[in-house]
Amino acid sequence: MITDVLAVRDSTIARNPALVAGLIRGTLEGLAFMHREPARRLPSSRKTLDISAADVQAQLPNIENPPLAQLSDVSQERGAAFFPRERQGDRRYPAAQGQIQALPAIDDTYDARFVTALQANPGDLQ
Amino acid sequence: MQALRALSIVVLLSAPAGTHLPQRRLAWSIGSATAPVLCGGQWVFQEVRRGRQAGYLQRQLNHGGALRGGELDASTLTYDQVLIADAKGWGLKVVMPLDYSVGGDAILASAAVHDIQDLKDARLPSRPCLRRTSYWAMRSLNGPVAERTCNRSMSHRKRLSQPWLRAPWMRV
Numbered sequence: 001m002i003t004d005v006l007a008v009r010d011s012t013i014a015r016n017p018a019l020v021a022g023l024i025r026g027t028l029e030g031l032a033f034m035h036r037e038p039a040r041r042l043p044s045s046r047k048t049l050d051i052s053a054a055d056v057q058a059q060l061p062n063i064e065n066p067p068l069a070q071l072s073d074v075s076q077e078r079g080a081a082f083f084p085r086e087r088q089g090d091r092r093y094p095a096a097q098g099q100i101q102a103l104p105a106i107d108d109t110y111d112a113r114f115v116t117a118l119q120a121n122p123g124d125l126q
Numbered sequence: 127m128q129a130l131r132a133l134s135i136v137v138l139l140s141a142p143a144g145t146h147l148p149q150r151r152l153a154w155s156i157g158s159a160t161a162p163v164l165c166g167g168q169w170v171f172q173e174v175r176r177g178r179q180a181g182y183l184q185r186q187l188n189h190g191g192a193l194r195g196g197e198l199d200a201s202t203l204t205y206d207q208v209l210i211a212d213a214k215g216w217g218l219k220v221v222m223p224l225d226y227s228v229g230g231d232a233i234l235a236s237a238a239v240h241d242i243q244d245l246k247d248a249r250l251p252s253r254p255c256l257r258r259t260s261y262w263a264m265r266s267l268n269g270p271v272a273e274r275t276c277n278r279s280m281s282h283r284k285r286l287s288q289p290w291l292r293a294p295w296m297r298v
Contacts, residue, residue: 004224008200010217111219
């Protein structure tokens with residue numbers, strides 16, 4: 001299993017945290033828009049990805065994005081929405097390949113304060 | 127699935143693909159046709175086809191490498207890439223999980239192969255630096271052989287200079 005994430009440089013987070021928060025909110029709103037109004041998002045999806053409308057319609061149901069409530073829940077210790085037992089291969093892989101000496105803890109690689117703040121105050125997030 | 131992930135971002139970043147940005151700031155990566163990147167303090171929706179047609183894309187940049195070098199401030203990555211980057215002290219943090227998938231890799235075989243069992247006693251080629259999917263596939267078929275191949279510590283340049291490593295034949 002492959003987990004795709006949005007990763008930001010530490011210096012960027014320190015310099016402009018509002019930008020990071022805005023991107024996360026915008027992404028969630030964009031996702032909601034796609035599912036809420038498929039007819040309106042179809043033209044932009046076709047144009048951007050250069051695929052047919054039929055392909056867009058066929059592939060969209062395969063998108064699996066976590067809901068806001070699960071976004072801060074990435075570590076095995078905290079519930080493992082993104083690294084449940086069957087997906088631990090993703091974590092072991094780099095060490096098994098000898099690319100790194102020791103595997104970092106997931107909690108050390110995830111800055112959850114942005115999604116935690118959004119969960120506490122979703123505001124007008126649709 | 128990489129393209130599907132990008133669908134989630136199309137709506138928010140539907141502005142022209144960096145048409146007003148300096149060429150040296152544009153980047154894209156193979157395997158991620160579309161992704162948001164922060165270039166020069168500005169979020170850009172990079173879109174390979176249109177960017178190439180317009181001549182804006184002068185070169186290819188690996189997202190991870192560009193992040194490490196400071197040319198990009200943020201990007202989409204897979205979590206295993208983040209783990210490696212963190213272990214090497216790149217100074218990245220995940221701020222949001224986007225999705226997960228089973229990937230799009232596949233086994234291509236001749237018409238004579240109808241089932242995974244037909245691969246018994248066959249010889250399979252694989253790159254020396256196996257990516258995740260092929261690594262686990264090979265491991266499930268014949269773990270020790272795959273693992274020995276994966277653990278070779280050679281530079282990329284040296285690997286390319288070793289023809290026997292470019293296509294090692296592995297007995298299943």
